[in-house]
Amino acid sequence: MDYQSVASQIIDVVGGADNILSAAHCATRLRLMVKKREIIDDNEVESLPLVKGCFFTAGQYQIILGTGIGNKVYDEVIKLGIPGASKNEQAAAAAQNGNAAQRLVRVFADVFVPIIPVMVATGLFMGLRGFLTQPDLLAMLGLTTDSIPQNFLSFTQILTDTAFSFLPVLVCWSAFKKFGGSPVIGIVVGLMLVHNILPTSWDVAEGNAEPLLFFGFIKVNGYQSSVLPAFIVGFLGSKIEQWLHDHVPNALDLIVTPFVTVLLSLCLGLFAVGPVFHSVEMALVDVVSFLFQLPFGVGGLIWGALCQVIVITGVHHALNLVEIEMLSKTGWNPVNPVGSCGIVAQAGAAMAVAVKTKSVKMKSLAYPSAVSGLLGITEPAIFGVNLRLVSPFVWGCVGGGVGGWLSALFGLQGTGMSVTGIPGMLLYLNKQLPLYILINGIAFAVAFALTYIFGMKNQDAAA
Missing domain, CATH: 3.30.1360.60 (Glucose permease domain IIB)
Structure with a gap:
């Protein structure tokens, strides 16, 4: 080509x-x-x-x-x-285009998208670790969980725990880079937020450790696995650094600017930003968790039906924050399987268009778009096929809602994020894998059938 x-x-x-x-x-x-x-x-x-x-x-x-x-x-x-x-x-x-909401979404996307590959890899490591340590699999090999060498478990724990334990480092680095600060200062500030002198938020929450007490009333703990505090500190720290570069004499800039930037960033992070925004991020996790705990799988139905509508607006990038938070706090991601159903359903609708249309050009467009959707990339199916004909997109949303409803009903949860469709099976290498395949198959089939029967008018099929 x-x-x-x-x-x-x-x-x-x-x-x-x-x-x-x-x-x-x-x-x-x-x-x-x-x-x-x-x-x-x-x-x-x-x-x-x-x-x-x-x-x-x-x-x-x-x-x-x-x-x-x-x-x-x-x-x-x-x-x-x-x-x-x-x-x-x-x-x-x-940033000069779009409304305030669109600009805010782009800011979140610019900070979180660079760290998503690490989250994907970590999720896959979690899935693989769960698969290799399944008692049923070990029994087939004549082994038990006690047969697994401790050194192997420690090695896999390094693979699965590091990114989440040092998540503030990644976020702070990316935020400093995005907002015009020095990324290396972001790394140092992020490391300070998770320093081993600070009791972890997990130990404090479980009552195994007491937070440090400053000024008699400010309780401080580490921010391992936190996102929002590191994001806000990265933003404020980069602005402090920029201001200092503009106002500190050149002869003193190398000494004063990094010293003051790190000191003020850490003080803000530990004494003001951290306590406030850690509570905010916990509230976000609680809201999404509540949605997926609604009776009869209603939350999954809503999310599965609307997730691809959200993709059209571009707001879906901001939702990465919620998935990262849920994974870091609970180790599980109920959003992923529901979102996967929404994607696969759009692929099913595009496949129905490919099968039914008589247009050679539409077939050549719809078939690869459907395959792309099955691999987790839905834009070609949405913008290239389904939205053009309108009805296939609607029926794709219906299929996503059905799949999402079943996912929430059965409590399906992934070990990672950002991998969906067929590749997403790697996040379910445990007893959930058959169910993951089933709900995605149903989402695809519902969208395909409804689109084939109701989703194309005669002129669309002949176009």
Whole structure:
């Protein structure tokens, strides 16, 4: 495939290089910051080779190309002279667009998305550890749990516990980097928030340790597995550092700025930000937990039906905070299987379109989009197929609701996040795996059947 030709055509149809401020990409999409949205013809963009759909949101014109293609086209776009903006520059340009809620979501996304791969890996390690230590599996091999060497268990515990124990370090590093501070200072401040001198929040909550008492009334403990305190400290610390750089004489900047930044950041984190926002994040976890504990699986029904609607708005990035919090506090993620059902259901709707339509072009678009959805990437199916025809998207939401309802009803929970569909099975390498496969299969089947029967009008099938 001539990706350079595709890149050149994309640049032309979006108004030329002069209309593009910067370019970025994700797993499936080329994201362009453009000066004038109104001069772009969506139909012309969608007629290009490899393009599966397009949409404009949060100040970005996003062109859906598919897994493994978006990054290759992006590389060619940069080679053709489009300014190679950094992520910070891209975020700064995006921040000028959209309403306050959209800008806030982008801020959360910019901070949390870089640490998600580590959360994914940790979740997979948890699933694998649970699989290898299952009594039933060990019995098949003539072993028991006592047969597992302690050194092996310790090794797996390092793999599964490190990221969550030092989660504030990751968040503080990312926040400092996002808001223009020195990432290495973020790392140091994050490490201080989890220093072993501080009693852990788990020990304090269980009554096994007493928090440190400062000024006679401020109770302080470590913030292992916390997210919001590190996020706020990272934001405030980066702003303090920037202010000091602007006001401290150059001759003293190297000494004064990091010293004062670290000192004030730690004081804010331990004595003000930490106590307040730790309570806030606990409340967030309680709210989501309450939703999934509603009787008769109602919470899963609601979430499963609406999760892909949330994806359209882009707000889903902010929800990473909730999943990270739940995993760090409980070790389990009830949101993941419900979200997986929503994704797989959209794949089922796209597959129904592919089977029923008589259009060769729609078939060539819908089949790979459905496969992409089964692998956990739903944008091609949503924007390239289902939303175009409207009804398939609605029936996909219905299928996601049914699957989510069953997931909540049976109490299904993942060991990690951000891996869904077929790859998501790695988070359920325990006795839950058959149930995970079942509910996703039902979500797919419901969406497929309803779309095939009711979701396509004659003109849509022939289009």
